[in-house]
Amino acid sequence: MSATGWFTLLPLFILGGASIAVMIAVAIRRSHALAVGLTLIGLALAFASLWVVAPETPRQVTALLIVDSYALFYMGLVIASTFAIVLLSHAYFERHEGNPEELYVLLLVAALGSAVLVASSNFISFFLGLEILSIALYALNAYLHTRRFPLEAGIKYLILAASSAAFLLFGMALIYAELGTMDFARIREMLTASPGASQVILLAGSALIITGFGFKLALVPFHLWTPDIYQGAPAPVAAFVATVSKGAMFALLLRYFYWSGSHHFGAVFLVFTVIAIASMVAGNILAMMQSNVKRVLAYSSIAHMGYVLVAFQAGGRLAVEAVTFYLVAYFITTIGAFGVVTMLSNSEREADEIADYRGLFWRRPVLASVFTAMLLSLAGIPVTAGFVAKFYVIDAGASSAIWLLVFVLIVSSVFGLYYYLRIVVAMYSGLHEEAAAPSSSLLPALSAGGGFVLAVLTILLVWVGVYPATLLQIIHSTVGRAL
């Protein structure tokens, strides 16, 4: 192993080192601002290091990790999203009793796990990354451990994630038993080299692995945990679960199924088609029945993962770019939406009932406008990032002639409009009820960090929606080149 091989892991080393630095800083002096500052410096250094290692790529580091432009792009996405979530967390936990400092250690560890996931080329690093991410998330979900709902969310997530990890491990074991390799690219070679391998065991292995992916991505029928955990977890943590954790997992899903060639099994393709349709339909229909904004966002994220699966099903280079573009738009929008929820929550409870948003525009016009933009982007209205992203997904689907999936996507998006617009309508109605607003207490001052994040996200949202060429160019030259 040469020195430069290790050198390309610099972003991972910086993330790991930053989490230890924050932990020691907490031990020496307990200060919220200090912990946040160190975390942000660590994330900024890790982000900058992506450019330092970029000339060395692509490079396989040990048998486990591959650092290529695809991995670096997703690492950048993970790190930037964590940066935004740390700023939101600062605003959120500043209003709470107790010790918020360890939260940042956990966030850094979870970001490290996600970065390992997007760079894995082997079952072992896949599982290690998944566990680093999941174990940090158990604690993050239950961070406000004196309250009932976060504790419940943490325990639910612990039990379900642990059992899905067991499914995943068993699937990996079956494939290893049949093919004798854990390396994604080698699996493809072995599949073509040994036609005598038992199809039953390989398919069982793939099915169990799909279960593991399905759980983490909250695809129907593995989605039952999602609404409870989004509702229970603190809003910034819910944003992390919805974006970084799912995005990293989807990046790995793409790499695994395209590299290993398992995607071309007829049965695997069929299963993903069924899961995609079920996620789009169930996510959108169940979201209509919710009266809690965080639960609406949970079901809408289930539907969005179904949309991304449509692009995944299309296959090929266009699909990889469409998936990546969609994920970037989804990250911007979801962090923005949870950011607004974070900004409105006070130390007693979170602003998560639709009733809390009645007449918000007349009280907090800027915040309401930002939330409107985010919701319209989730619904896929033109001039927002969500529209362009959905356009590329449909484009990828149409070019591969998977008409059924494209048709379901379009029809279920129409249903989706209903529940997004319901929240929007609530925000602009009730001018006269302002005095009697039940949630007039839910008006904490907008903090500088949180306001900054929301402003940047809104600008990005419109910029990507109006002029997507820059982002497309970046995706084309990094992600498109690698797979």
Add this chain to the structure above:
Amino acid sequence: MDAVWPIGLYFVLVVLLIGAMLVGSYVLGQRHDDRATGSPYEGGIVSEGSARVRFSARYYLIAMFFVVFDLEAVFIFSWAVAAKEVGWPGYWEIVIFIGVLVATLAYLWRLGALDWSGEPRRRREGKAMPQKL
């Protein structure tokens, strides 16, 4: 499917064996209902009080420390037996590993997790420091 039949046979045999043991002891065994039949131990000293003893929360803390440090010993041991083969990269890896452990220990110490006796010694900035573990 040919290769699977021994496992199927094994399952059947296990079920048969356990069934035979349960039914056999039920048929052959004697039944009686004396004064001490229902108590946990039929012979010896009569037990006192409830079996549901309350452990101090620190008991779990110590148990967790034991598991954590024991597992670390396992990793360091597995490095030690292969120290020559893995060479300098392996050495630096274990140095980083132990370094992280030391940092964690320092953190736990500062947090007061190692103060077994009642009140944590340090209460900084005037507010009580709840146990994180």
